[in-house]
Amino acid sequence: MTASSKRPFPLSGPTSTSEPSIIRSNDWSAFRGLTALHDHWTLKGWAPGRSVYYWYLTFSDPALAELASECQGRLEADSLDHVSLDGLHLTVLSIGDTDQVSDSTLTRLIDLARRRLAGVKSFDLSIGPLSGSRSAIRFSVTPWDPLLNLHRLLRECTVAVRPNRQLTETSEFRPHLGIAYINKRQMANSLVDAVQQLRDLAPVQVRVDNVRLVELRRDGRRYVWHDHAVISLAI
Template identity: 40%
Template sequence: MARHDWSAFCQLDSMHSHWKRPGWSPTTRAYYWMLTFDAAAFGEQLELCRQAIRHLPFDLIDDEGLHLTLGRVGPAHDIGQAAAERLAHRAQHRIPEAFDLKAAPLTASRGAARYSVAPWTPLLALHEHLAQATTATGLPPLKPTSHLRPHIGIGYCSQTLATRPVRNALAPLRKLPPVTVRVDSVDLVLLRREPGAYRWDTVHSLPLAPFIEKPRSGTGENLSIPTS
């Protein structure tokens, strides 16, 4: 997946401001499902990656802002607190088990610099579970699981720029080893935008089922990190 993400980015000629995406205003508040991460799990690598693009027009994501978006539930004025409570209660029932995720430095998209993540299988299973819970609660459906493109951002592009200097800054980082993080909860949050950043209030943090170590069979999913 890391190789695929990098190849896709290398096909782009330019990046564009993440903040010009439609559907947001200073007063927008929306419920989202997301995974949040302790920056300490990334060690010194995270700051190394941020420093590598600090000279470029990115709004860097600080330690408190690390996340992986799983899905938008809907605007707060349509959902309401009572519906959010029902959704959290429904989602906790038969929730999938915890899992380990590998975050591989570093690639980008049209609007952000980010870690690639793998394996996708438990992420897709968790998304499907949350999608079913959302629909069962009577709320508008999440986007299809097949549309999910999970990643962990480290910086949002703040203006149009050519991709070449970004590729030049990111390429050396791709020789770094992937970081393993344990995913043992999923958060229902009320998300907002602030200048150059996303912030949120956690409505519910749902623990995943206990992780059960399974016997290894084969090599598992491949997280390939090219050397150039």
């Protein structure tokens, strides 16, 4: 993984983590300001056979799938690898490579997270409009506040069982939901213009009522995972 891929995008967060218009504007301004886009699969280096534990939010909402499908259909290009509609997700936090996390550590992490999240209530998110990053096309997600709280709690749990693991700081967490990965380096203007044509599509509402600990791997130019634990949030 390159140094640039480790930097959060946008580099500067929004001035408000609760006001949707400010978050969306910050996302779009950062994407629109790019001059070049990168090959995701090179930028995010991944050794053959590697698998990693992550905290994930996943979604199966029909309205979200419909919005993603419409955007993907209008962004057909050889330079894009679309995320499958049954693979829509929001990455919260990397725990570490599976060969570096013992079964007992994983069990302790899951047990601790269940206890810490017991009082966290389910919440709603707004997904959209479409924007992008250095190597992906993705939706803005608002508000950030419940996601930042979730990240902080899961990070604290992970640090407790893996104290030597370097984890993303909550201040560098940039919630988003990707629908396509860019598979070759290119100038940004064409894709930025194409995304701009889709920004008038209305965002959709989704409910977050659980968090998943998944084992993630790459299969060609796509990500696949299976659940190790599903932690329900309070009603």
